[in-house]
Amino acid sequence: MVIGALSDRLGRGVESMGAAVSETFFEPVIRLGVTGLSRAGKTVFITSLVANLLDRGRMPGLQAASAGRIEAAFLQPQPDDTVPRFDYETHLAAMTGRDPHWPDSTRAVSELRLSLRVRPKGLLAGLSGPRTVHIDIVDYPGEWLLDLALMDQSYAAWSADTLSRAETRPQARDFRARATRTDASARLDESTAQALSRSFADYLTTAREQGFSDCTPGRFLLPGEMEGSPVLTFAPLPPGDAPRGSLRREMARRYEAYKARVVKPFFRDHFARIDRQVVLVDALGAIHSGPMAVEDMRRAMAGILGVFRPGRNSFLSAIIGKRVEKILFAATKADHLHHTQHPRLTAIMEALLRDARDRADFAGAETRAMAIAALRATVEESRPHNGASLDLVRGKLLDSGKQAAFHPGELPETPGQLLDPARRGETRWLDGDYEVMRFAPAEVTLKPGEGPPHIRLDRAAEFLLGDKLS
Ligand SMILES: Nc1nc2c(ncn2[C@@H]2O[C@H](COP(=O)(O)OP(=O)(O)OP(=O)(O)O)[C@@H](O)[C@H]2O)c(=O)[nH]1
Numbered sequence: 001m002v003i004g005a006l007s008d009r010l011g012r013g014v015e016s017m018g019a020a021v022s023e024t025f026f027e028p029v030i031r032l033g034v035t036g037l038s039r040a041g042k043t044v045f046i047t048s049l050v051a052n053l054l055d056r057g058r059m060p061g062l063q064a065a066s067a068g069r070i071e072a073a074f075l076q077p078q079p080d081d082t083v084p085r086f087d088y089e090t091h092l093a094a095m096t097g098r099d100p101h102w103p104d105s106t107r108a109v110s111e112l113r114l115s116l117r118v119r120p121k122g123l124l125a126g127l128s129g130p131r132t133v134h135i136d137i138v139d140y141p142g143e144w145l146l147d148l149a150l151m152d153q154s155y156a157a158w159s160a161d162t163l164s165r166a167e168t169r170p171q172a173r174d175f176r177a178r179a180t181r182t183d184a185s186a187r188l189d190e191s192t193a194q195a196l197s198r199s200f201a202d203y204l205t206t207a208r209e210q211g212f213s214d215c216t217p218g219r220f221l222l223p224g225e226m227e228g229s230p231v232l233t234f235a236p237l238p239p240g241d242a243p244r245g246s247l248r249r250e251m252a253r254r255y256e257a258y259k260a261r262v263v264k265p266f267f268r269d270h271f272a273r274i275d276r277q278v279v280l281v282d283a284l285g286a287i288h289s290g291p292m293a294v295e296d297m298r299r300a301m302a303g304i305l306g307v308f309r310p311g312r313n314s315f316l317s318a319i320i321g322k323r324v325e326k327i328l329f330a331a332t333k334a335d336h337l338h339h340t341q342h343p344r345l346t347a348i349m350e351a352l353l354r355d356a357r358d359r360a361d362f363a364g365a366e367t368r369a370m371a372i373a374a375l376r377a378t379v380e381e382s383r384p385h386n387g388a389s390l391d392l393v394r395g396k397l398l399d400s401g402k403q404a405a406f407h408p409g410e411l412p413e414t415p416g417q418l419l420d421p422a423r424r425g426e427t428r429w430l431d432g433d434y435e436v437m438r439f440a441p442a443e444v445t446l447k448p449g450e451g452p453p454h455i456r457l458d459r460a461a462e463f464l465l466g467d468k469l470s
């Protein structure tokens, strides 16, 4: 373990030295991490961000763009040969082609390099010519971040923790019964191991669908190419004897293998090198699901923010060379709301972020909360209603394909009106319901020089990248 940590640190040191040299003498590289739980909007965000950086007509909030200092933008081969390329062209064609539709769900890490040729600002402009800034965008599932908690836990401690959490969750009933009746000190039988692990994975999946977010290990929800392999065929077990060759001994071994072969490589190869991070949150979806989902989202945000404070975790502090400098928490899909409600959504995100900072005892990176839509699928309209005017959004409904105008319900004036009942453990909103419609992407004809329509994507880009483009 000590040797592992040491060699990790050495590898990292050499690498960051390489990065520092290229930064000073050659061309700066920004590694921008994009994450969020599944369906949060990662793929749409990256696709629209890249398209709007290539064609900057809709990016007035990005100062380098509005000042005309970005002379060129182009996609380049990425530096990491073994990471799949983010399939930008396919996703963009889905979103903006004829018969536009949302891109398919993605399940693994992917990467894309976008390079900008930028003229420096002010005095420097006369002294040096334009320089090239590389932005390496890395897309990874937020579920994987929550696995960090496993790194400091033994199998016994993790089992105790996981089983006690499962105790109060009805979704775990079958798994609990199976784990209790299994004699784990008996000799390993592979079909028993598989049945236990499948039942554990089923419980995690159902819990996740019903709004719980702490459903680690993350790869049980998104197994990818590791499905069925021994590192994903384990489950927590009550304490007891673990003689050589027993089920319990083998489960502990596989748990350790999961940490060593799955969790550790992710943090070392992808996470440890990130400079800037955006965490996308489907806040409107959680609000629609009710107070329990909102409370869960609040806890998940603290958990995710805690990962960016590596001092707390010995494994992570050993491999991280430099700190993440900026973290943006963005509520996605703000085009479901009329713009008059956007400040309220932003206020909710800000309250959640403040809470997460307090809980994670977080200091260091600059943080910001925002409400955005990476691809605007609606237009706004107002209609007279009971003598007043009602603010609506109109779009093409995903399920029926019909155009409809719709009022999702008013978000409360102060975030506490949502967050307090959530914290008190209420099961439904007392004063109002928040609907979420699923809209299809709108048909757009993009003028030359314009990217896809969005809401505040330029502000998000300015926060994440602006200082590196001046
Ligand atoms: N109206 C609207 N809907 C959005 C927007 N972004 C994402 N969505 C919706 O959210 C869904 C998920 O978006 P993705 O970008 O695929 O989310 P993801 O985080 O990549 O999801 P996974 O790959 O499954 O983890 C889309 O299919 C859309 O229905 C947006 O800006 N506006």
Ligand SMILES: [Mg+2]
Pocket: 042, 043, 044, 104, 105, 106, 107
């Ligand atoms: Mg995706």
